Amino acid sequence: MTRILLIGTGRMAYQLGHAIVASGLDLVGVAGRDVEARERLARFLDRKALDLTRPLPKADLVILAVSDDAIGTVSAALPRTGAVVAHTAGAIGMDLLKDHPDHGVLWPIQSLSHGQPMDMGDVPMVVDANGEVARSVLLMVANKLSEVVLELPLEQRQRVHLAAVLTSNLTVWLVREGQRLLREQKLPTSLLTPLWRSTAARVATFGPDQTLTGPARRGDKETIGHHLELLTKDPELSKVYALLSEQIMKAFAHESR
Numbered sequence: 072m073t074r075i076l077l078i079g080t081g082r083m084a085y086q087l088g089h090a091i092v093a094s095g096l097d098l099v100g101v102a103g104r105d106v107e108a109r110e111r112l113a114r115f116l117d118r119k120a121l122d123l124t125r126p127l128p129k130a131d132l133v134i135l136a137v138s139d140d141a142i143g144t145v146s147a148a149l150p151r152t153g154a155v156v157a158h159t160a161g162a163i164g165m166d167l168l169k170d171h172p173d174h175g176v177l178w179p180i181q182s183l184s185h186g187q188p189m190d191m192g193d194v195p196m197v198v199d200a201n202g203e204v205a206r207s208v209l210l211m212v213a214n215k216l217s218e219v220v221l222e223l224p225l226e227q228r229q230r231v232h233l234a235a236v237l238t239s240n241l242t243v244w245l246v247r248e249g250q251r252l253l254r255e256q257k258l259p260t261s262l263l264t265p266l267w268r269s270t271a272a273r274v275a276t277f278g279p280d281q282t283l284t285g286p287a288r289r290g291d292k293e294t295i296g297h298h299l300e301l302l303t304k305d306p307e308l309s310k311v312y313a314l315l316s317e318q319i320m321k322a323f324a325h326e327s328r
């Protein structure tokens with residue numbers, strides 16, 4: 072059986088580690104630089120906690136679930152054991168792993184955080200590899216983790232990553248700003264929860280064009296003007312609001328001024 076060593080103790084390591092164990096793959100341990108973090112994750116996964124600076128157990132696949140900026144350093148410090156070495160970053164090339172003859176990428180298209188272990192069964196797993204050895208190991212693991220597996224080269228991964236940031240991260244930032252406005256009125260942030268829940272569900276079912284409502288979609292310029300007045304003390308958010316509204320009106324053929 073393919074032995075997997077996971078390096079990193081953050082959000083990706085927590086969720087991917089859980090998915091690896093849950094899918095019955097052989098996780099030999101979790102290595103990290105922070106003692107407390109690696110012991111906590113190892114306890115949660117019921118696997119060995121490993122010190123990144125000490126000799127590591129044998130593995131066929133080493134997954135670097137570390138910050139994008141650390142991938143090169145961690146990879147360069149890893150002994151060349153013949154294992155396939157992969158990182159988990161959507162927008163990063165494979166050249167950072169070039170010290171290892173067989174290398175690649177295993178990127179789940181999902182926003183991952185601590186707290187609740189996630190079922191990755193329908194999370195798209197993107198695989199990229201520098202050759203057949205890494206490709207077959209990574210495809211095998213990806214297919215164990217999820218029913219949705221695809222192979223994408225760097226240029227496409229970067230575009231998918233951009234699309235994911237637009238869809239998820241930037242949208243969540245807007246939710247955060249919306250909650251801030253509620254808090255300023257001493258209202259519970261949960262007031263908007265049914266709205267964003269049903270919005271996400273409708274986007275998934277009917278698509279964005281059918282889901283989009285609101286003043287810009289209707290071309291209600293007076294309402295938009297009133298919202299912009301309410302944002303006069305918040306010029307940055309006002310710019311974001313005006314620009315997004317203009318884009319929506321253009322897309323739906325309303326005149327924008």
Ligand SMILES: NC(=O)c1ccc[n+]([C@@H]2O[C@H](COP(=O)([O-])OP(=O)(O)OC[C@H]3O[C@@H](n4cnc5c(N)ncnc54)[C@H](OP(=O)(O)O)[C@@H]3O)[C@@H](O)[C@H]2O)c1
Nearest residue numbers: 079080081082083105136137138139141159160181182183
């Ligand atoms: N979270 C997501 O939603 C998500 C989704 C898709 C892909 N990814 C990718 O997953 C990878 C990890 O992201 P993450 O969200 O798990 O980040 P994270 O929660 O911030 O965790 C980063 C991990 O990297 C470790 N690290 C940073 N610098 C290091 C170094 N020089 N040497 C050793 N370990 C180092 C950190 O250790 P310390 O705690 O000691 O700093 C921590 O364990 C990234 O490549 C990211 O692009 C993340």
